[in-house]
Amino acid sequence: MDTKGAEMAFAAETTAQMKTETAQKRGRTLLNLKCVDATSGLLGKTLLVLEPSKGGIFPPHKFGSHDVVALKANRAEASTAALGEGVVYRVKDNAITVAMDDVPEEGLDAPLRMEKLANEVTYRRLKDTLTELHKGVRKGPATELVPVLFGDKYPTFAKKPITFTPFNQLLDQSQQAAVAKALAAKDVMLLHGPPGTGKTTAVVEVITQEVKRGSKVLACAASNIAVDNLVERLVQNRVKVVRMGHPARLLPQVLESALDAQVLKADNTSIATDVRKEIKQLSSKLLKTKDRREKGELTRDLKRLAKEEKKRQTQAVVDVIKDADVIASTLTGALTQRLKDTSFDLVVIDEAAQALECACWIALLKGRRCVLAGDHLQLPPTVQSAEAEAKGLGITLFERLDAMYAAQATSMLTMQYRMNSEIMRWSSDELYGGKIGAHPTVAKHRLCDMDGVTACNATEAVLVGLLKEMRANRKQIAAVEISTVDGFQGREKEAIVISMVRSNPEGEVGFLSDERRMNVAVTRARRHCAVVCDSDTVGKNAFLKRMVSYFEQHGEYLSAMEYLSA
Numbered sequence: 029m030d031t032k033g034a035e036m037a038f039a040a041e042t043t044a045q046m047k048t049e050t051a052q053k054r055g056r057t058l059l060n061l062k063c064v065d066a067t068s069g070l071l072g073k074t075l076l077v078l079e080p081s082k083g084g085i086f087p088p089h090k091f092g093s094h095d096v097v098a099l100k101a102n103r104a105e106a107s108t109a110a111l112g113e114g115v116v117y118r119v120k121d122n123a124i125t126v127a128m129d130d131v132p133e134e135g136l137d138a139p140l141r142m143e144k145l146a147n148e149v150t151y152r153r154l155k156d157t158l159t160e161l162h163k164g165v166r167k168g169p170a171t172e173l174v175p176v177l178f179g180d181k182y183p184t185f186a187k188k189p190i191t192f193t194p195f196n197q198l199l200d201q202s203q204q205a206a207v208a209k210a211l212a213a214k215d216v217m218l219l220h221g222p223p224g225t226g227k228t229t230a231v232v233e234v235i236t237q238e239v240k241r242g243s244k245v246l247a248c249a250a251s252n253i254a255v256d257n258l259v260e261r262l263v264q265n266r267v268k269v270v271r272m273g274h275p276a277r278l279l280p281q282v283l284e285s286a287l288d289a290q291v292l293k294a295d296n297t298s299i300a301t302d303v304r305k306e307i308k309q310l311s312s313k314l315l316k317t318k319d320r321r322e323k324g325e326l327t328r329d330l331k332r333l334a335k336e337e338k339k340r341q342t343q344a345v346v347d348v349i350k351d352a353d354v355i356a357s358t359l360t361g362a363l364t365q366r367l368k369d370t371s372f373d374l375v376v377i378d379e380a381a382q383a384l385e386c387a388c389w390i391a392l393l394k395g396r397r398c399v400l401a402g403d404h405l406q407l408p409p410t411v412q413s414a415e416a417e418a419k420g421l422g423i424t425l426f427e428r429l430d431a432m433y434a435a436q437a438t439s440m441l442t443m444q445y446r447m448n449s450e451i452m453r454w455s456s457d458e459l460y461g462g463k464i465g466a467h468p469t470v471a472k473h474r475l476c477d478m479d480g481v482t483a484c485n486a487t488e489a490v491l492v493g494l495l496k497e498m499r500a501n502r503k504q505i506a507a508v509e510i511s512t513v514d515g516f517q518g519r520e521k522e523a524i525v526i527s528m529v530r531s532n533p534e535g536e537v538g539f540l541s542d543e544r545r546m547n548v549a550v551t552r553a554r555r556h557c558a559v560v561c562d563s564d565t566v567g568k569n570a571f572l573k574r575m576v577s578y579f580e581q582h583g584e585y586l587s588a589m590e591y592l593s594a
């Protein structure tokens with residue numbers, strides 16, 4: 029990680045180094061924009077709406093929600109300071125909305141260009157954390173935890189079994205056992221949640237129980253969406269939760285939990301607002317007065333008031349954070365200055381098997397104990413540098429700890445609430461030692477039980493036909509989504525069609541052979557899973573061969589010839 033690596037190089041490919049036209053071609057800059065609207069509203073931020081100057085739609089580009097962007101005059105030199113920076117809030121074909129802290133005072137009425145900025149803050153935070161770890165953690169809340177996570181000390185648990193009254197009455201036995209283990213953990217516990225087993229449900233119970241016993245909890249995940257998911261459910265349990273992060277990156281349904289929203293409501297904020305009004309009045313008095321003594325007095329007062337305003341604003345943030353039972357943030361977001369002096373009894377990381385180990389450390393250094401929830405038998409985070417991956421960045425902390433401490437520290441959830449048991453059994457037998465069961469509500473559900481579906485075979489044929497047609501016409505049909513497996517992790521659909529497009533005489537199966545990828549692909553399906561493949565090619569790989577024969581045995585097998593004549 030100390031060499032910059034491919035990811036850093038990619039991020040550093042800033043538009044500043046490219047000609048603006050080249051940058052526009054690469055989708056990192058949009059030229060000739062006009063600002064058509066500026067409204068305040070998003071928790072004190074201003075939303076600017078930008079459209080192509082000549083109307084119509086934007087050329088192809090790479091701007092997406094949450095990107096950090098700079099606005100400049102359309103033809104400004106690359107080195108010219110930006111009119112302002114903001115975060116992309118919404119992207120449509122013909123308009124992009126950007127949330128800004130401070131609206132540029134001038135320049136918005138002229139043609140503009142928008143540049144995508146490399147998110148260097150994240151890299152700096154990862155690097156700073158690694159440097160701190162490298163120096164050795166001799167003080168702070170995680171002093172006792174660090175040796176356990178590096179394999180120098182075994183994890184320990186309370187001697188007496190923990191009993192608790194679940195908030196969620198529906199928790200199954202394996203979820204209850206996992207929660208009890210988490211509550212008993214003195215340093216680390218791994219909550220292993222295979223597909224559809226309600227890992228987040230168990231995590232929310234752990235956090236709620238911890239709050240009940242007086243703990244302050246840091247709840248994290250690598251992605252904003254996973255953090256918002258936790259926040260939504262914790263709010264339902266009436267837990268006092270504060271969501272860190274830029275409001276433009278949060279789902280609208282969790283905005284009320286945002287730090288900014290709660291700070292706006294704080295007493296110290298209304299005092300700061302009053303002080304600001306007073307400052308305005310005194311400033312205009314100062315401009316009018318000719319009296320030297322009065323000028324001196326007013327200047328002194330203004331200085332004092334400015335200090336007071338700042339103090340009240342800072343105190344409002346400190347109070348909200350202090351008063352919260354749970355602070356929720358992304359892993360890298362946990363390194364904010366605002367949490368610098370806050371430590372936690374417990375750090376919970378959801379989707380830990382999809383997070384880089386160094387990102388986990390940002391959060392872990394803030395807590396005495398930790399619970400990591402995830403499934404290392406699904407796909408790990410993407411690492412763009414092959415070298416970094418080979419040197420260990422591709423192994424997650426969850427996987428590493430499970431390899432060291434599975435017997436002591438891991439509790440696996442064993443009841444799943446998504447798949448028909450035939451779909452589930454392949455994954456359970458191949459990857460989870462045959463330990464997973466299907467809840468009765470899903471065990472037998474099939475596509476043909478759904479309203480409007482009459483014949484399952486016909487539906488399969490339609491699905492496959494549809495897929496071909498969409499590929500050919502490159503168009504999206506409502507209710508059908510096309511995605512790579514990697515992009516679909518964490519999601520589910522009633523029916524999944526897996527296209528294993530490889531077909532060659534050498535039997536090269538490439539990335540299909542990653543068991544975790546196939547595990548993710550198959551386990552997205554609730555009621556129906558169809559695989560389209562060249563069985564000769566994929567049959568050269570033992571794992572895929574077993575998979576195809578499982579489908580042959582337990583499902584329906586049709587050759588291409590049979591489909592063509594169907």
Ligand SMILES: Nc1ncnc2c1ncn2[C@@H]1O[C@H](COP(=O)(O)OP(=O)(O)OP(=O)(O)O)[C@@H](O)[C@H]1O
Nearest residue numbers: 198199200221222223224225226227228229230445
């Ligand atoms: N004990 C339970 N009883 C009934 N339904 C449950 C139970 N636990 C989880 N579920 C349901 O299972 C689904 C998945 O649960 P949840 O959202 O907690 O899992 P996840 O962590 O997001 O996904 P996954 O388990 O695939 O990792 C949800 O619809 C949830 O309501």
